Amino acid sequence: MGFTPFFVVYGAEAVLPSDLDYDAPRVKAFDPDRAAEAQQDTVDLLEEACKTTLIRSTHYQQTHRRYHERKIRGRTLEVGNLVLWRTQTTKDKHKLSPPWEGPYTVAEVIRRGTY
Known part of the structure; x- marks a missing residue:
């Protein structure tokens, strides 16, 4: 679907403990002053991501149904x-x-x- 299940449920990508231990680029780029603004942007994108996921899921199901109807007798x-x-x-x-x-x-x- 293009999104991780964690993102669809929680609205943000998961930060792994290994990212914290090894100073991943996204951890280094974190700015506490802009965190609230970034969170609001993520919430706005979440609704769009959910709609996109729903559209992709529906398209997949329709494609699967057409294949099944064509191939299965x-x-x-x-x-x-x-x-x-x-x-x-x-x-x-x-x-x-x-x-x-x-x-x-x-x-x-x-x-x-x-x-």
């Missing part, structure tokens, strides 16, 4: 089709165990997506 199963069942538990399984059980035959179509 729905499947309709009918009675007699062979299907695999994904195992829900990993009890008594090792990492090379197959994640699927089956094949099983579809016996009844209750409604779309439920077999």
